[in-house]
Amino acid sequence: xxxxxxxxxxxxxxxxxxxxxxxxxxxxxxxxxxxxxxxxxxxxxxxxxxxxxxxxxxxxxxxxxxxxxxxxxxxxxxxxxxxxxxxxxxxxxxxxxxxxxxxxxxxxxxxxxxxxxxxxxxxxxxxxxxxxxxxxxxxxxxxxxxxxxxxxxxxxxxxxxxxxxxxxxxxxxxxxxxxxxxxxxxxxxxxxxxxxxxxxxxxxxxxxxxxxxxxxxxxxxxxxxxxxxxxxxxxxxxxxxxxxxxxxxxxxxxxxxxxxxxxxxxxxxxxxxxxxxxxxxxxxxxxxxxxxxxxxxxxxxxxxxxxxxxxxxxxxxxxxxxxxxxxxxxxxxxxxxxxxxxxxxxxxxxxxxxxxxxxxxxxxxxxxxxxxxxxxxxxxxxxxxxxxxxxxxxxxx
Ligand code: ATP
Ligand code: MG
Numbered sequence: 001x002x003x004x005x006x007x008x009x010x011x012x013x014x015x016x017x018x019x020x021x022x023x024x025x026x027x028x029x030x031x032x033x034x035x036x037x038x039x040x041x042x043x044x045x046x047x048x049x050x051x052x053x054x055x056x057x058x059x060x061x062x063x064x065x066x067x068x069x070x071x072x073x074x075x076x077x078x079x080x081x082x083x084x085x086x087x088x089x090x091x092x093x094x095x096x097x098x099x100x101x102x103x104x105x106x107x108x109x110x111x112x113x114x115x116x117x118x119x120x121x122x123x124x125x126x127x128x129x130x131x132x133x134x135x136x137x138x139x140x141x142x143x144x145x146x147x148x149x150x151x152x153x154x155x156x157x158x159x160x161x162x163x164x165x166x167x168x169x170x171x172x173x174x175x176x177x178x179x180x181x182x183x184x185x186x187x188x189x190x191x192x193x194x195x196x197x198x199x200x201x202x203x204x205x206x207x208x209x210x211x212x213x214x215x216x217x218x219x220x221x222x223x224x225x226x227x228x229x230x231x232x233x234x235x236x237x238x239x240x241x242x243x244x245x246x247x248x249x250x251x252x253x254x255x256x257x258x259x260x261x262x263x264x265x266x267x268x269x270x271x272x273x274x275x276x277x278x279x280x281x282x283x284x285x286x287x288x289x290x291x292x293x294x295x296x297x298x299x300x301x302x303x304x305x306x307x308x309x310x311x312x313x314x315x316x317x318x319x320x321x322x323x324x325x326x327x328x329x330x331x332x333x334x335x336x337x338x339x340x341x342x343x344x345x346x347x348x349x350x351x352x353x354x355x356x357x358x359x360x361x362x363x364x365x366x367x368x369x370x371x372x373x374x375x376x377x378x379x380x381x382x383x384x385x386x387x388x389x390x391x392x393x394x395x396x397x
Contacts, residue, residue, distance in 0.1 A: 003034050007122075010043045013058075013075055013082070014124040020057045022049035024082075025106060025121035025129065032117050035128070035138055036170070045082045046121065048104045054082050068100055085109035088155075107131050111146060114159045115166065115178075119146045137175075143167060144175035153181055157188035160222055161200035168204045168213025182220025189225035194273040197226060201272070205252045210244045227271035228262065235259045242319055250282070251315050257286045258316060285309045294321065297330060299337060303376045307334040338375055338382050345372055346382045355388060355397050367396070 007026065017024035024047040026034075033040040047054060051066045060074035069084035086100045087108050103109065106121055106129060113119040116134040128135065132146050143166050145152040145159070153160050160182055163174055174182075189197070204213040216222070218236055223229040229236070239259055244252060253269075262268035265286050269279045288305050294317045302310050311327045318325035339345060349364045371387055374380045380390040391397045 003037070003040050006030075006040055006043055007034070007124075007126075009076065009078065010045065010080055011124050013045060013073060013080055016057055017045075017047050017049055017054070017082075018124075020049070020053070022047050022053065022057075023085075023104075023106060024049070025123055027083075027110070027121045028113065028118055031120045031122045031128070032134070032138070034122070035120075035135065038170075043080060045080055046085055046106065046109055047082055048085055048106070049082075050084055050102055054084070069102055086112070088112045113146055114152065114156075114162055116144050116146055117142075117166075117170075117172075141170070141172040142175050143170075143172050143178060145178050145181075149175075149178040149181035150185060153185035154188060157185065158192050158196050158200065160185060160189060160220060161192075161197060161204070161217075164213045164216035164220070164222065165200045165204040165207060167216045168207025168209050168211075170207075171209040171212060173212075174216060179216075179220065182216070182222065186221045186225055189222060194227060194271070198272050198274065201226070202249055205249045208245070210252065211240045214240060227273075228260065228268045232260055244319075246325065247315055247319065248312075251312050253282055254285055254289065254312055255316050255319070257282065258289060258320070281309075285312055289313045289316065292317075295323075295326075297333075299333065299378075300373055300376050302330060302334055303337055303340070307331065310334070338378060339372075342368075342372055344382070345375060346384050347371060347387050351384060351388075355391070367391075 007030075010026070014024040014026075024045055026043055027046040028044045030040045030043045049057065051063075051069055051071050054071045054073070055061050058073045058075070062072040062074070062079075064070055064072045064081065069086045071082050073080050073082050084102045085104060085106055085108060086102050088100050110119045110121060110129070110131060116132040116137045118134070119132050120134040121129040123129070137144050143163050163178060163182070166172060167174065204210065204217075207213055214236055217226070217229070218233055223233060223236065239255065242255075244255075247255060257265055257268070260268070265283050266279060269282055274282075288309055292301060292305060292310075292313055297310060297314075305313070307330065310330050314327045314330055315325050318327075334340070345368070347368075349360055349368065352364055352367055353360055371380070371391075374390065375382045375387075380386055388397065
């Protein structure tokens with residue numbers, strides 16, 4: 001959906017709030033991305049109405065974060081977060097504030113936001129409210145804190161990682177004061193929950209200018225306070241010598257593992273508090289990476305590894321070897337495999353027992369493995385009769 005259409009669809013929400021006597025604006029990332037002509041994510045709305053007042057204006061609402069002033073409004077099938085103008089105070093331990101106070105002024109609300117490019121608002125007619133010169137920062141491709149950087153990073157240390165991820169997402173550079181404050185404040189990242197760091201790291205790795213983001217982590221000495229990255233600056237520098245553009249986020253994490261060679265891959269990923277499924281996938285893929293052939297894949301190794309993993313390994317291997325990736329060819333070859341999974345095999349232990357007239361036992365496993373390989377390698381067709389014939393021809397029945 002086009003950006004303009006997204007705002008148009010949300011526009012009646014602003015009208016309704018205004019009709020009820022409140023101020024309401026689009027704010028944050030949506031305004032920034034609209035001005036940059038990038039696809040916008042969510043349309044966030046800020047209002048002078050208190051959460052209870054927002055709930056009176058709309059019939060379908062969900063309390064998603066009412067203590068922070070956010071109400072989710074369901075409007076024509078879509079959800080919109082409407083947040084009451086607020087200031088933040090009592091930042092404890094350099095992380096999110098303990099207390100928020102609702103205010104009636106937009107400017108106060110914009111002031112608590114992290115960077116000038118994120119501190120603009122837009123009314124429903126498209127007029128931009130920009131008290132901190134966010135527009136000119138956009139023009140200069142600059143990431144600059146609203147107010148003194150050291151103060152803002154001390155309030156919430158995660159903002160330092162957000163600076164790095166915006167550098168990667170937008171390809172922007174940091175304003176010098178913002179940049180210089182990083183190394184002085186980086187130790188405050190110790191107080192930040194790893195889950196929040198992971199979210200920002202994933203967004204950084206997803207950005208089109210990943211190298212720029214990583215450079216911010218390095219130059220700002222943030223790496224010392226990120227799981228598994230402390231003491232790895234030279235490996236990260238090495239990472240920057242590659243063109244990371246073709247890699248997906250998952251492949252970039254795999255590449256980090258390949259460059260870092262952690263003693264225990266599982267623990268390294270666990271330190272990032274990744275969900276168990278992600279850890280399992282990456283640990284397994286890394287193990288396959290270490291033992292897989294790097295340029296040629298037999299049908300059977302492609303089958304065993306699975307397409308997703310094989311493609312991830314192939315992209316990273318190709319990047320390291322400085323050769324073109326054969327991932328597309330792997331896709332085609334995987335399509336053509338007679339079976340994709342052992343479950344698709346036309347025979348099971350039941351048939352084998354009947355055919356051999358024998359009790360079940362360990363022999364069945366090796367038989368099935370042999371049949372599986374022969375089917376994948378197209379030595380025998382995947383049907384009961386053909387497999388039976390083939391076993392006979394091999395003198396196994
Ligand atoms: P994205 O496109 O990735 O969602 P975004 O700018 O919308 O980018 P969000 O994390 O969704 O980022 O935050 C929405 C807005 O809230 C930001 O634009 C910013 O104004 C404000 N914000 C978010 N996190 C912080 C923070 N830690 N400190 C201050 N302001 C913040
Ligand atoms: Mg957002």
